[in-house]
Amino acid sequence: MSALQATAIVLWLGLTTYAVFGGADFGAGIWDLAAGGSERGLRPRALIADAIGPVWEANHTWLIFDLVILQTAFPPAFAAIMSTLFVPLCLAALGIVLRGAAFAFRPLATGYAGRRAAGAIFAASSFVTPFFLGAAGGAIASGRVPVGNAVGDPWSSWLNPTSVLIGALAVATCAYLAAVFLVFDARRQDPDLVAYFLRRATLAAVVAGALAVAGIVVLRVDAPSLADELTRRGWPLVLASGLLGTAALLLLRRNAPRGTRSLAVGAVVAVVWGWGLAQYPDILPGELSLADAAAPAGSLDALLIVFVLAALLIAPSLALLYLLDQRSRLSGHGLGSDVATNVTTAGLPSEGGNSKT
Amino acid sequence: MVPAVPAELLAARAQMAFTLGFHIILACLGVALPTIVLIANAIGLRRHDPAALLLARRWSTVMAVTFAVGAVTGTVLSFEMGLLWPVLMGRFGGAFGIPFAVEGLFFFLEAIFIAIYIYGWRHLSPRAHLLSGLPVAISGIGGTFSVVAANAWMNQPAGFVLGPDGRVVTVAPLEVIFNRATVYEVPHMLLAAYMVTGFLLASVYAVGLLRGRADRYVRLGFVIPFILAVVAAPLQVVVGDIAARSVLADQPAKFAAMELITRTGPRQPETLGGILVDGQVVGGIQVPDVASLLAGFSPDTVITGLDAIPVDQQPPASIVHLSWDAMVGLGTLLVLLGLWSLFLRWRRRDYATTRWFLRAAALSGVAAVVAMEAGWIVTEVGRQPWIVYLVLRTTDAVTHSAGVEATFVAVVGLYAALGIGLLVALGGLARRWAAQDAAAGGRAGVAGDDAVPYGPADRTGGAAG
Numbered sequence: 001m002s003a004l005q006a007t008a009i010v011l012w013l014g015l016t017t018y019a020v021f022g023g024a025d026f027g028a029g030i031w032d033l034a035a036g037g038s039e040r041g042l043r044p045r046a047l048i049a050d051a052i053g054p055v056w057e058a059n060h061t062w063l064i065f066d067l068v069i070l071q072t073a074f075p076p077a078f079a080a081i082m083s084t085l086f087v088p089l090c091l092a093a094l095g096i097v098l099r100g101a102a103f104a105f106r107p108l109a110t111g112y113a114g115r116r117a118a119g120a121i122f123a124a125s126s127f128v129t130p131f132f133l134g135a136a137g138g139a140i141a142s143g144r145v146p147v148g149n150a151v152g153d154p155w156s157s158w159l160n161p162t163s164v165l166i167g168a169l170a171v172a173t174c175a176y177l178a179a180v181f182l183v184f185d186a187r188r189q190d191p192d193l194v195a196y197f198l199r200r201a202t203l204a205a206v207v208a209g210a211l212a213v214a215g216i217v218v219l220r221v222d223a224p225s226l227a228d229e230l231t232r233r234g235w236p237l238v239l240a241s242g243l244l245g246t247a248a249l250l251l252l253r254r255n256a257p258r259g260t261r262s263l264a265v266g267a268v269v270a271v272v273w274g275w276g277l278a279q280y281p282d283i284l285p286g287e288l289s290l291a292d293a294a295a296p297a298g299s300l301d302a303l304l305i306v307f308v309l310a311a312l313l314i315a316p317s318l319a320l321l322y323l324l325d326q327r328s329r330l331s332g333h334g335l336g337s338d339v340a341t342n343v344t345t346a347g348l349p350s351e352g353g354n355s356k357t
Numbered sequence: 358m359v360p361a362v363p364a365e366l367l368a369a370r371a372q373m374a375f376t377l378g379f380h381i382i383l384a385c386l387g388v389a390l391p392t393i394v395l396i397a398n399a400i401g402l403r404r405h406d407p408a409a410l411l412l413a414r415r416w417s418t419v420m421a422v423t424f425a426v427g428a429v430t431g432t433v434l435s436f437e438m439g440l441l442w443p444v445l446m447g448r449f450g451g452a453f454g455i456p457f458a459v460e461g462l463f464f465f466l467e468a469i470f471i472a473i474y475i476y477g478w479r480h481l482s483p484r485a486h487l488l489s490g491l492p493v494a495i496s497g498i499g500g501t502f503s504v505v506a507a508n509a510w511m512n513q514p515a516g517f518v519l520g521p522d523g524r525v526v527t528v529a530p531l532e533v534i535f536n537r538a539t540v541y542e543v544p545h546m547l548l549a550a551y552m553v554t555g556f557l558l559a560s561v562y563a564v565g566l567l568r569g570r571a572d573r574y575v576r577l578g579f580v581i582p583f584i585l586a587v588v589a590a591p592l593q594v595v596v597g598d599i600a601a602r603s604v605l606a607d608q609p610a611k612f613a614a615m616e617l618i619t620r621t622g623p624r625q626p627e628t629l630g631g632i633l634v635d636g637q638v639v640g641g642i643q644v645p646d647v648a649s650l651l652a653g654f655s656p657d658t659v660i661t662g663l664d665a666i667p668v669d670q671q672p673p674a675s676i677v678h679l680s681w682d683a684m685v686g687l688g689t690l691l692v693l694l695g696l697w698s699l700f701l702r703w704r705r706r707d708y709a710t711t712r713w714f715l716r717a718a719a720l721s722g723v724a725a726v727v728a729m730e731a732g733w734i735v736t737e738v739g740r741q742p743w744i745v746y747l748v749l750r751t752t753d754a755v756t757h758s759a760g761v762e763a764t765f766v767a768v769v770g771l772y773a774a775l776g777i778g779l780l781v782a783l784g785g786l787a788r789r790w791a792a793q794d795a796a797a798g799g800r801a802g803v804a805g806d807d808a809v810p811y812g813p814a815d816r817t818g819g820a821a822g
Contacts, residue, residue: 060432061465067435068461071446072454079447082439086758093436094771097429101775104425108782149443150757295451296517298528306458313462317469317492324476 003300007073008280008290010307014069016272018062020177020265023170025059027178028052029099029126030171031200038116044182045119047193049106051185060096072303074293076147077283081136084145084152088132095129098122127171134170138163141275142223143286161222169211173268176204176245180264183252198252205249212242225286229278237274241267366752368761369441372768374737376433378730379772382553383427385729387467388501389554390420391494393582398490400581402483408574412581414478415790416558419783421475426779428468430772441761445744445754451525452517452533453510453745459534460503467496498547505546509538512736513607514745537607541600542736548593549732552691553725555586560722561787563715571709574794579709583718586725587695594692597685598651604739605652608746609661610670611739614677616648617641621662625649629682632675636663672741680734687728694721 028048035041035048052059071078082089102122109115135158139145144157157163179201186193219227230238245267248260279285283293294300394416401410435457439446445453470492477486510516516532517525562579605612612618617628617638625648631641646656663671694717701708708714744751 060428061461061468064432064435064461064464067439068454068458071439071450072458073451075450075454076447078439078450079443082436082446083443083756083758086440086756086760089436089440090760090764093433093440094767096432097771097775100429100432101426101778104422104429105778105782108422108785149447154758154760295454296526296528298530299451299455302455302528302530303458306455306462310462310465314465314469317466321469321472324473324480 003297003304004290004294006304007069007294007300008283010304011066011069011073012273012276014062014066015276016269018060018066019173019268019272021059022062023130023174023268024177024181025052026126026130026171027174027176027204028182029123030175031178031182031197032119033123033127034200043190044193044196047182047185047190050189051182060100063096069303072299073295074283074290075295077288077293079149080145080147080151080284080288081140083148083150084154084157085136085139086150087154088136088139088158092129092132092136095125095132099125099129130170130174131167133167135159135163135167137170137275138166140284141166141279142219142226143284145284145287147284147288161218162226165211165215165218169208169215172204172208172211173271176201176208177264177268179204180248180252180260184257184261187257201249201252205245208245209242226278229285230274232278233280234274234278237270237277241270241274244270365757365759365761366755368765369755370751372761372765373437373441375765376430376437376768376772377737378733379776380427380430380434381729381733382726383423383430384501384504385550385553386420386423386557387427388497388547388550389585390416390423390558391467391471391490391497392551393554393558393585394420395487395490395494396585397577397581398487400577402487406573406577408572408577409581411574412578415786417475417478418786421471422782422786423779424467424471426775428464430775431464433768440758440764441756442744442754443756445749448523448749449514449517449525449745452514452528453507455528455530455533456503456507456510460500460507463496463500463503467493467500470496501547501550502543503534505543506534506536506539508736509542510534510536511744512536512542512740512746513538514748538603541596541603544596545593545600545732548589548596549725549729551589552586552593553722553729555582555584555589556691556718556725557722558582559586560719563718563721566709567712567715567719576709579718583698586691586721587698590688590692590695593688597688602652605660608740610663610666610672611677611735612652613661613663613666614672614674614739615681615735616660617674617678618648618660618662619664621659621665623649623657623659625652625658625660625662627651628678630679632679633663670742672739677735677739680731680738683731684728684735687724687731691721691724691728694718 028051032041032045032048035044067078070081098121102118102125106115106118106122109118139152139158139160142160142162144152144160144163146152179197182197183194183201186197216227219230244263248263248267251257251263252260281290282288283290394413397409397413397416400406401408401413438457470489474486474490474493477489481489510533513536515536516529516534518527520526559579559582562575562582565575566579601612601615604615616625617631617633618625619633619636619638624646626643626645627647628638629642629644631638631643633639649656649658649660652658652660663674697714697717698708701711701714740746742750742752744754
């Protein structure tokens with residue numbers, strides 16, 4: 001395997017990881033948005049905040065990881081994407097700022113109104129950000145991002161049937177993934193909510209499935225070359241994604257939770273790699289190949305070394321974090337509630353996870 | 358003839374300067390606050406001091422909040438490198454991106470261990486908890502190194518070869534990271550981070566002392582960050598002096614702008630204040646020969662003037678010069694503040710009752726932030742019109758996408774809200790803690806919701822969560 005292929009794989013691994021961890025994180029925020037009034041939504045929101053509290057920064061670091069690999073390993077592709085897709089990526093960045101800031105401030109807000117405003121911003125930006133990122137992905141996949149400085153159309157590149165569909169699919173997938181995870185969390189922390197999140201997982205799965213089926217038609221008409229590549233090379237993975245997602249849901253509904261999270265994650269992984277296979281060996285389909293976009297060997301080698309170091313240092317650290325998080329939540333003290341109790345006084349209602357203890 | 362400046366260039370530069378100027382304050386806190394938290398934590402454990410432990414715990418909450426906001430504003434910068442400067446990244450990403458990749462590694466570690474450290478207050482043994490904070494402080498330093506190395510590369514680009522078509526054909530990663538400017542920019546920024554954080558935190562407790570609260574908790578809260586900052590301040594003078602002389606050698610246009618030197622030659626005066634109008638220095642005080650003396654230890658030292666730099670390669674000298682004066686002036690005052698505290702100690706006077714000293718200390722945080730921002734303006738504006746010194750002009754690097762004016766306006770509004778939100782949140786924390794201390798009868802840390810999790814009595818190492 002060449003350094004070029006290895007770097008491309010690392011890029012796609014980063015993308016996959018962001019789709020899974022960032023996706024579940026966005027999805028949890030989507031369910032926060034859909035949790036209804038403050039009275040009714042209190043318990044689901046507490047569970048959600050507890051689930052993502054300690055890990056949300058780590059989850060979104062994968063996005064930076066991807067941006068850095070793309071700009072260092074495939075600079076012309078990065079320049080083309082960031083300039084042509086200026087509008088959706090600015091909106092995605094806006095969503096990330098609002099979301100992160102609101103989530104950080106929410107447990108600190110003293111008044112009810114402040115906490116509610118922060119919560120609303122957090123939830124709404126969780127909904128729109130994956131849409132813009134998905135739409136940008138759709139623009140790339142359907143060959144609408146030409147090489148150069150803002151050469152592509154600033155609007156029709158991402159406001160077209162394929163991009164909008166993929167954006168919507170991204171939102172539905174995030175929601176599905178998060179709901180599956182939250183069913184699992186609810187089982188341990190707040191069993192009453194199991195059925196609640198199970199209904200939502202089903203709903204998200206149905207929506208995602210419907211969008212995927214609609215996508216077969218839309219892509220045929222709007223992005224025939226992408227549709228061709230998907231049916232020629234990507235189809236086993238796309239099919240696997242559908243099967244895994246359905247299997248996870250069926251198992252959950254039969255109250256057999258073992259392995260459901262892995263199946264749901266597998267569904268997301270399969271669809272991301274299906275996309276990658278479909279457009280290989282291009283980085284901008286029909287416009288720019290990986291080889292033509294690649295930085296010199298020195299850059300790729302440096303990136304691969306950093307990646308190995310990251311794997312050696314970050315993987316065990318991250319494992320430690322998730323392990324401590326799981327262990328403490330078993331004992332009734334999540335990391336999320338730690339942060340919250342660290343900053344709220346006793347007696348103040350907190351959405352940060354105190355309510356369950 | 359200076360080429361016309363496109364509107365999107367002005368908007369893009371304004372947006373980059375604004376978002377970076379905002380982020381850099383949070384970045385300083387992210388770098389230096391972990392060290393201060395760990396010092397307080399270690400003192401608390403070693404001396405069985407509940408006040409120090411309570412400070413460590415509360416500061417770690419501030420650390421977590423500012424880190425979260427800094428993570429967000431840092432992500433924005435990652436986007437902006439491409440959104441605003443696609444040509445810079447498209448042409449030089451293969452070289453310029455490498456230090457950012459290293460930075461990503463440190464940032465990731467910092468994010469993970471901050472979460473573990475916050476968690477550890479309740480669930481880890483005191484020793485394990487203290488140890489879990491070490492990677493936070495170390496990765497903060499590593500992150501500074503990487504990101505400042507990237508900036509240093511823009512000032513002294515190295516480690517790449519351009520092909521005939523202008524594309525980068527080979528890259529030597531270590532030469533990119535360890536370029537000529539890295540050796541002086543990195544320590545300069547690192548010390549600045551410790552000064553900004555130390556003085557900012559100390560100024561909060563100086564206000565507390567001025568208001569008449571002088572228990573051990575407030576005194577420690579002042580002393581720990583203050584000592585760190587006043588130790589960093591004189592070191593910064595030495596590092597800054599080396600940096601300035603290196604800039605004279607490496608970037609003569611920047612140095613000429615810093616010192617408002619119009620004509621090449623020896624016996625250059627040091628100009629304090631003043632601006633450049635039509636190539637002439639207007640206003641300010643000129644001290645004969647001092648610029649030459651400082652630059653080469655001799656009045657005969659020849660310094661390149663702006664007359665030797667083509668007009669279309671000159672930075673806007675007045676801004677650079679005034680910022681330079683502001684940084685050096687404020688930095689000097691901060692060193693004097695440190696000497697004042699030594700003098701008080703020598704005369705065995707209690708600093709906590711010396712009101713003029715406390716007033717000066719209460720202003721030191723703002724002074725350190727302004728000095729740091731001014732220094733950042735010197736290095737960034739002083740490099741103009743280049744984005745990569747002598748290789749790529751800023752005007753050639755900017756996006757051709759329309760709408761940067763709109764995003765600039767949006768970003769100013771958004772960041773204003775973010776800044777206010779952060780201040781309100783931190784103010785709320787301070788009030789809540791003050792209320793807890795009052796409820797505990799003025800003795801912090803003995804009762805209340807956030808009584809120290811493990812304390813002096815708990816010497817066996819078990820967590821008393």
